[in-house]
Amino acid sequence: MCKTYAFLLTLLLAGVSFSAQAQMADRLSEHPAMSKAYGDKAVNLTREMTTRLHLNEGQFLRLLPVNRTKLAGMSIIEREYRNDDATRAAKAAELEAQYEQECSRILTPTQLSQLQQQNGQPSGAPAGTGNGLG
Template sequence: MFKYSLIVGFALASISAHAQMSDRLSEHPTAKITVARKSSAEAAAIAETREMTNRLHLNEGQFLKLLPLNRTRLAGMHSIDQQYRADEPTRAAKAAELEAQFEQECSRILTPSQLSQLQQQNGQPNGAPANAGNGLG
């Protein structure tokens, strides 16, 4: 009986400490901004992946594999935009590199016809490899 009381006591203390830390973080203004940015970035990644699902007729497995890719791509684009905002040529080159990496990863998930559709919609000629010019394939 003592062990049970001890376990319950620790559990309650842990829950209380977690709740107090939660309250402290929610009162901190930068914590709110960070949470807002994360939820906004997550919403953008979900929206982008849903839009791709509609355009390319993805199945559920493809959606689940593309969602983290879209998260990474959108975060990378945000970072590139921030880091190279004063250097347009470098920003464009970095963005193109990130987009090529994204399409390379998509080629592992999408069917050939889906990949072709994606490339056409992204302004590449039909049949152009996603990694054209980098010697990887």
């Protein structure tokens, strides 16, 4: 029973930590200097995704800030953990999981599957429960 509580507490703390990091990336990506720095890259990335995945305008507009946040988050991770490969890889994996979860809310299942295949993930990877409609 004690192990169960310890496990749940660990999950809760990990979730809070990741949430705080994502919020920091959101705040940084909205900062004017960061917005410009990651804005152009995010627009280019989202345009590429539009071509590859056949996004509609609504999906483009919803995915743009998600891509900006991911780019800002990756920059933070690269900078803060440049001397710690293991932690950097773990944080990048966490960020990628959050990104995929956000994409699952925006993209259709077919588009999400295509994105996963293009990113080198197996098509049977968990894709969340989103239907791309809301």
